[in-house]
Amino acid sequence: MRLFHTSDWHLGQSLHGQERDFEHACFLDWLLGQLAARQPDVLLIAGDIFDTVNPPVKAQERLYDFIVNAHEQQPALTIVMIAGNHDSGSRIELPAPLMRRLRTHALGRVLWLDDGQLDAERLLIPLPDAQGNTAAWCLALPFLRPAEVTGVTLGDDYLRGIGKVHELLIDAANARRQPGQALIAVSHAHMAGGAVSEDSERSLIIGSAEALPASLFGPDISYVALGHLHKPQKVNGEERIRYCGSPIPLSFSEIDYPHQILEVTCEGEQLVSVETLRIPRAVELLRLGPEPLDDIALQLAALPDVDLLDDPARQPWLEIRVRLDEPQPDLRQQLETALQGKAVRLVRIGAEYAGRKAAGDDDSPLIDLERLSPQELFSRVWQDGFGNEVDAQTLDDFAQLLQQVQLEGEQP
Known part of the structure; x- marks a missing residue:
């Protein structure tokens, strides 16, 4: 059996106000081509399909057009997609009955039966091979929110609740599978030891619990297809537990990421190989600086001029970071004038000021609020207001309140 592992599409994302459609x-066109050329049995989409819980119509059209096109092109293909922390679980599941006719399974939430048992049946998906035989079972684990894994039965310990869900689902999968059938998990989570992007991955911290242990996925699991972290990586060096990464750079901090999908091959219960398929970058991201304004001006002058035969939609996105001795009220005008006729699209200007300490201020560079998680921002405000670091209990209370607000915002 062969599977494609993808994640973190973030359809509908904008880069400092510029859409990425x-x-x-x-x-998606490239992915359709790879499906046609390599004919995998399964396509996994490990969460963060959309960038927001209320994605624009165009983003939703992209997803459903892709699913229809993939099914028409390859009728035997099974697609499994789960909700990530950026997604609304209920929105992902809304068209599920229709999508099942296209061999697509959409899982957004974990549900419990009236007797307090996990509804594991809906999270276990048979994966047929080219001959139509069930060669593996997929354990679909959408992003687990506190309300789904805590309560009267499981208690209030979030990590313990997550561990219980994994334990119950793996037990149910082992009870269902026959000898020779692999178990494939698809999950959206931050695993301990994973390298995080500088400014484009929303924190999954719930209270003081930041990352999940890889031990949640025991040796019974042949392969774990993870989503959330945008940098491709193995978890603890394990070949079978991987993040494939995002298909496009979602921020300037991801310029050097190798964007890819993974082709996973299993024979029976054994993982045979994991092959990297690099995704061509349709639009480059350029970051200049931080440098003094004069040096930035020289770099801008060296940028290529507009070629009228080139597609403007392929012009690189540009971020400029300037180091200044004093404020320059017309900084943007100077930079935009220098960029006239250049084949780039300016999306962001950042300024760092020298000499702040001499003026009686902190000598550290200005903080970009977009790069601070809500927890980090809260901690800084607490430190400034009370003169001491926030205690763990207060940070836990803030995190629970933040989760409550985010859940309320997900209601369609």
């Missing part, structure tokens, strides 16, 4: 369209 062209880049997503290029990726």
